[in-house]
Amino acid sequence: MTAPALLEITWTDPVTGRNGYVVIDTLVRGLASGGLRLREGCSLEEVRGLARGMTRKEAIVYDPADHYVPLGGGKGGIDIDPADPEATNVLRRFLAAVLPVVREQWNTGEDFGLRQETIEKVAAELGLPSTVEAVFATVPDAAASRAALAEAFATMVGGISLGDLVGGYGVAQACLAAAERLGKRPAEATAVVQGFGSIGGAAARYLAEAGVRVVAVADRAGLIRNDEGLDIEALLAARDGLGVIDRAALREVDTVGDRDEWLTVPCDLLVPAAMSYVIDEDDVPRINARVVIEGANMPTLPAAEAALRERGIPVVPDFLANVMTNAWWWWIVFQDIEPNAESSYAKIRAVMRRLVDTVTADANDSGRTLREAALDLAARNSEALAKRVGVTA
Structure with a gap:
């Protein structure tokens, strides 16, 4: 309970x-x-x-x-x-x-x-x-921490603030780790991303940068698809503050459809990266993906995750896959990393790969789901943290 x-x-x-x-x-x-x-x-x-x-x-x-x-x-x-x-x-x-x-x-x-x-x-x-x-x-030096956080948010990468990229970069790293476990090199993998705000847009950017073919993205206005791969940088340049893409920027080879069609597009990596509760049990038969990576918070309802498991489709849980926005803030504030892209991405990449490797190994050894193994890791860490500083729970 x-x-x-x-x-x-x-x-x-x-x-x-x-x-x-x-x-x-x-x-x-x-x-x-x-x-x-x-x-x-x-x-x-x-x-x-x-x-x-x-x-x-x-x-x-x-x-x-x-x-x-x-x-x-x-x-x-x-x-x-x-x-x-x-x-x-x-x-x-x-x-x-x-x-x-x-x-x-x-x-x-x-x-x-x-x-x-x-x-x-x-x-x-x-x-x-x-x-x-x-x-x-x-923190020991609040002025230094404030300055570091301000510098980090002022850092621009490809025209986008670093603070708007780190969470999606972490999701992309979780996706790449998942692809490896499917036996897929990035250039062989395909992805569909639902949501094109800070998490979804950055995840799509870094998946494409790694060589993954992002074949569809969905925003509030609908689905944009190209089975040969979308031009993610052009789409990022054409989105508004709410993550909606200007359709005038699409190429002739890109197609549009209803926004709910993102579930049905064949892909290796399915990345819900916007709203909660977007995959329910009735949606599961429509899904044509090999693994779901939760870029959003609580996108998959429990009954849907159980049905996905029956179909052999694992789910990388949200509190693992999209943890990096939160962690990055505090690594900057506590000065574990430098307030720049190189230091940020190196830390995110190393920690996400370690977490995915640990959780996957634990799940395989115990026969549990990735969520169950991740919950166990979080519980063990909470116990260790409580022994160190005390926790009010």
Whole structure:
């Protein structure tokens, strides 16, 4: 049985009636980490599951050799479409209402439907220098950590901020590791990516850069497909702030279709990298992939994952595959890496490969799923962390 969360807040906007939520699942040294999402239909149950996932993400990357000491897990969500004209005002009122939690415990940032620059702008209006003030109080040299984080986010790689690339780079590394276990060299592998925001877009970029043929991507407007491989850099240059691609930039050889068709496109690597709950049990017979790598949080419902297992299609779980955005922030803040692309990518590549290798070996040895093996690794790390610093769970 899953333990209840430490703190759950349900807030109702006095102007629009929209609801917002904060869930603190666990605290380590009094701190929790996890982003804030804007999504029409977001619920307390969803945020509760996301916060639990953050506890696992923090734990799974624990390395006693790092200066970074993992935090607990927390998450926030507001039930509003990010494209709603009132979204920023609702965000401002929500953050004002939960400001004491942000100041003291909950270190947050961008998530689905919310850009980092937007939340930072609103936080500054409310008198917060950053959305991770609570963790800065725990580092030896807060000024140096602030400077490093600012430098890292100011670093541009191919016209995109490093902070918008590291999570997707980690997902791409998980995909490449999965392809190897299929006996596929990158140039022999194909991929389909659902979602073309910071995670999906970066994952597609680095898969293509490694030689993988990305044959389809799906955004809010539909599916874009080319079985010979899409021009990912051109698509990245043509997307807007919500990850929607301008169809005028497509080549004549590219085709378009309904956005739900991403499940049916034949591929080796299927990467849901946008919304939660997008693969249910009824979708499983339509899937033509050899492995699912969860770039989004909670994209595969439990019954669907069980059905995929029966079909022999493994699922690399979200709290492993998409952990690197969160870990990268803290490696920078705790100064385990330099605030540049070379140092960031080297650390991400090494840690992701180590995690995938460990989890895969454990799953193969025990006959468990990748999720079960990853949960066990996170639990072992949590026990080690608790012995070191204590955990409020």
